[in-house]
Amino acid sequence: MIRDALINPVPDVLADARTSPLTADLLNTREGWNDFVHRIVLPPDLQDCAPAGIAVTDNDPRMRYHGEMLPVLTPALRRGLLDARRILRTNRFRSVGRSMDIVIDGERGAGKTLLLCQIGRGYQGMIESDSGTSPNRVPVVYINVPPDRDSNMHWSLPFAEFLGLQYMRNPAKGDYRTLDMTLPVTHVMKHAGTQLVLVDGIDRLSDSEARTALSYFESLQDHTRVTFIYCGTGARDAIHAARYTGRRSKLPHQGRKFDSDMPVLWVSTIDYSPDAPEEWENVVQAFEDDLRLHKHAKGTLLGLAPYLHRRTGGYIETLNHLVCQAAQEAIERGTEAITQDLLDDIHTGRGDLGEATA
Numbered sequence: 001m002i003r004d005a006l007i008n009p010v011p012d013v014l015a016d017a018r019t020s021p022l023t024a025d026l027l028n029t030r031e032g033w034n035d036f037v038h039r040i041v042l043p044p045d046l047q048d049c050a051p052a053g054i055a056v057t058d059n060d061p062r063m064r065y066h067g068e069m070l071p072v073l074t075p076a077l078r079r080g081l082l083d084a085r086r087i088l089r090t091n092r093f094r095s096v097g098r099s100m101d102i103v104i105d106g107e108r109g110a111g112k113t114l115l116l117c118q119i120g121r122g123y124q125g126m127i128e129s130d131s132g133t134s135p136n137r138v139p140v141v142y143i144n145v146p147p148d149r150d151s152n153m154h155w156s157l158p159f160a161e162f163l164g165l166q167y168m169r170n171p172a173k174g175d176y177r178t179l180d181m182t183l184p185v186t187h188v189m190k191h192a193g194t195q196l197v198l199v200d201g202i203d204r205l206s207d208s209e210a211r212t213a214l215s216y217f218e219s220l221q222d223h224t225r226v227t228f229i230y231c232g233t234g235a236r237d238a239i240h241a242a243r244y245t246g247r248r249s250k251l252p253h254q255g256r257k258f259d260s261d262m263p264v265l266w267v268s269t270i271d272y273s274p275d276a277p278e279e280w281e282n283v284v285q286a287f288e289d290d291l292r293l294h295k296h297a298k299g300t301l302l303g304l305a306p307y308l309h310r311r312t313g314g315y316i317e318t319l320n321h322l323v324c325q326a327a328q329e330a331i332e333r334g335t336e337a338i339t340q341d342l343l344d345d346i347h348t349g350r351g352d353l354g355e356a357t358a
Contacts, residue, residue, distance in 0.1 A: 027142050037121050052294035066327040072286045080265040084119040091227045099227040105235045106267030109315040116231040120198045138192035145201040149209050155216045156181035163188050189224045196227050203232030210242035236264045269314035281305050287323050295336035311351035318350045
């Protein structure tokens, strides 16, 4: 896995690949998801941007770019993408039994959703590289756990929304009651070649809700042969309990019992110590290389690696917010450089209130 695979469009021959920012569509819509998959992520060239000292608006290309920046290939992301690629490649060619599902687990803010989305992005790119793009093909579906989730009808709605299916009885006449869309969803997924479903926010489920959800997902697998990836803090325990709690628990068991019969891709904070600084420093260096500031002195962020770890605790999402906000502030102020004084003035929720500078 090389970092370019996280940045370039997949497949890179797409005629409609975009260099513009994401549209207003969310990832849990087909249009928003395809926009994410096909977008080219390119840092702006400083030579093509407003010169230093020229005031810019929030819509300036550099301000937009530093609002998100490029994905950084952390150790957990690299390993997770490798494991997922192996599992999904095997699932793709199996004809008997359900596919092997995957769980993404780890601390909040460590980058679980980034891994989930990059797995889906890469998989859809592989399918499109092999078979081309088609408006009738939906290789990947991305959903969030719905607010109501105690019935098949509730679980069918996020699928219907992603696929663009009408799930209200008769909105033209003011009848906004929803329908159970399981059969239409199954039909569309089967004929659209859906092979992967990404389920984000699985940690929001109670134990009883998780059992209902897993039963629903397994019924979809019986008709579509899709692979599910479940993502959320505590997802491993939630899925394992849903699969086995109360399900013929008195049947005899043979051999060793396992905590989970699904592969778990763990996403954790990045450690840092003077004896083993490489992983954290590589991440900091990647952020620094991606900055597009007129006066930033190369090596400044890397020199602040211990400080940045104290500020963020090794959480990649916090580091991303800290660097992005500081870069935008440096552009707005006209200083065009990130310093520790500027970073001290940025609030991220971790390392604030002076702890980081103590």
